[in-house]
Amino acid sequence: MAYEFDWTVLITYKQLLIDGFMMTLKLSIIGIFFSFFIGIFVGLARVSNNFFLSLSGTYYVEFFRNIPLIVQMFFIYFSFTLTDAFPFLETFGNAIGVEHHNEFFSALIALITYTSTYVAEAIRAGIQSLPKGQMEAAKTIGMNYVQAMYHVVFPQALKMVWGPITSQFLNLIKNSSLAMTIGVAELTFQTQEIDSLTFRGFEAATAVTILYLFLTLATAYTMSLINRYALIKTQNNSGGTV
Amino acid sequence: MNEKITLYFAKHKILFILLNLTYIIVLAKAFQMIAYPSADFSSALTFDRIHFMLFGLEDEIGGLMLTFYLAFVAIILSFIGGSLLGIARWSGIKIISIPATMFIELFRALPHIMVIFWVFFALPIFFGVFFGVKVTSSALTSAIIAFTLFESAHIAEIVRAGLNSIPKGQFEAAKTLGMNSWQVFIHIILPQAYRRMIPSILSQFVSLFKDTSLVYVIGVVEFFRAATIINNRIYMSFEILSFIAIVYFLCAFTLSKIATQLEKKVEKQLNS
Numbered sequence: 001m002a003y004e005f006d007w008t009v010l011i012t013y014k015q016l017l018i019d020g021f022m023m024t025l026k027l028s029i030i031g032i033f034f035s036f037f038i039g040i041f042v043g044l045a046r047v048s049n050n051f052f053l054s055l056s057g058t059y060y061v062e063f064f065r066n067i068p069l070i071v072q073m074f075f076i077y078f079s080f081t082l083t084d085a086f087p088f089l090e091t092f093g094n095a096i097g098v099e100h101h102n103e104f105f106s107a108l109i110a111l112i113t114y115t116s117t118y119v120a121e122a123i124r125a126g127i128q129s130l131p132k133g134q135m136e137a138a139k140t141i142g143m144n145y146v147q148a149m150y151h152v153v154f155p156q157a158l159k160m161v162w163g164p165i166t167s168q169f170l171n172l173i174k175n176s177s178l179a180m181t182i183g184v185a186e187l188t189f190q191t192q193e194i195d196s197l198t199f200r201g202f203e204a205a206t207a208v209t210i211l212y213l214f215l216t217l218a219t220a221y222t223m224s225l226i227n228r229y230a231l232i233k234t235q236n237n238s239g240g241t242v
Numbered sequence: 243m244n245e246k247i248t249l250y251f252a253k254h255k256i257l258f259i260l261l262n263l264t265y266i267i268v269l270a271k272a273f274q275m276i277a278y279p280s281a282d283f284s285s286a287l288t289f290d291r292i293h294f295m296l297f298g299l300e301d302e303i304g305g306l307m308l309t310f311y312l313a314f315v316a317i318i319l320s321f322i323g324g325s326l327l328g329i330a331r332w333s334g335i336k337i338i339s340i341p342a343t344m345f346i347e348l349f350r351a352l353p354h355i356m357v358i359f360w361v362f363f364a365l366p367i368f369f370g371v372f373f374g375v376k377v378t379s380s381a382l383t384s385a386i387i388a389f390t391l392f393e394s395a396h397i398a399e400i401v402r403a404g405l406n407s408i409p410k411g412q413f414e415a416a417k418t419l420g421m422n423s424w425q426v427f428i429h430i431i432l433p434q435a436y437r438r439m440i441p442s443i444l445s446q447f448v449s450l451f452k453d454t455s456l457v458y459v460i461g462v463v464e465f466f467r468a469a470t471i472i473n474n475r476i477y478m479s480f481e482i483l484s485f486i487a488i489v490y491f492l493c494a495f496t497l498s499k500i501a502t503q504l505e506k507k508v509e510k511q512l513n514s
Contacts, residue, residue, distance in 0.1 A: 005371075078479035212353060
């Protein structure tokens, strides 16, 4: 069983790999952005004192967390035509240079809903792990709930759960490879493409593995930079001892 | 007002469950009316199709049963593999800790789907080139190997964290009793560490159960693949996919509730 390695396929088909990398990058960046903010809102809803608000937050989290991501993607993609229902997605897709809007946005929405539940759980855990005295002390000096949450509790909680949130973002980057099952041309899809064009799956998979490693390491490094330069300030301002 | 509602439902748990159930049914029905008014569940989900999705064909295991089988085998294997890797990384003996660290970091950085592809497509080539052995494995075997590799790396990190959380005084106290290192490890450290790890390992197993749907890509006819096979034939995606979403939800939700209960139990034991 002789197998001759031929790494020149990577140079011949480098455009495919670059396109795939850009597509993965787009999915990851937009996904991380939205899942972070939706996660924060759902997490805050879960810890709120309003009974029905926190119940709705629990529904959101339990529902989207317990259904596999691939099922969510298939459900959105095969049951609906997103661009018919929401025409603004077409404009948005054109603006960021995506050709197949339905596939891209189905994958993106599934990624956002799936990851935002984990972010929400992390935020909730962070807020609940802070001592209750923080909230009470902030209220004694005349802040209302929103001010106390914004200035005192939330910055400390965010700093505390930055590690878990980072790992959820890395999971989002890795999970974006599932978009290939509904036909989004991202990195893993291009591996299969090169494999079926040249029957050189081994070389393509090696290159893609290295690209994924690069992407996850770069994200982890960026998040630690944010932690060092942006979040430490909030800690000093609020005087927390986290 | 809010406290009153919370207290009332804490007392009457059955009422709370009933309220949730009605709420969920109303929401689901409203969603279906708005999003997909022409849904026809009774003609999409006949007895034969549901039977195929849950149990597969008559003479072979398939469907939801195969999902459970796959998850069960992968859980046992990855628990053993993850424990060994985690202990190897934690041990600090360079000959075993460096390869273990490399293995763990590599598999934690790879997407799950890539691991499945590697095992299914690239591993036979790899063995052929470097060892001259011809390896052929079925899709199911590849899936089990891929899950074991991937999940062991994740569980190894949990095991390492659990072992690190044991205070140093435990070692010293056990050593003063006259135990050697091996005895200390087996009788003192490991039991305590495993008790602390139970919640995280269980939630990892829940995510493994959800991830079994990924073997769809290499053609193992488990629950999700069975559903897509039926969907490709009759093309009633809304009905079929909402059915499998509900079944997945019920299984994963039950598992994660059991995990939460165990977590509470463990916390009580640790605090007492």
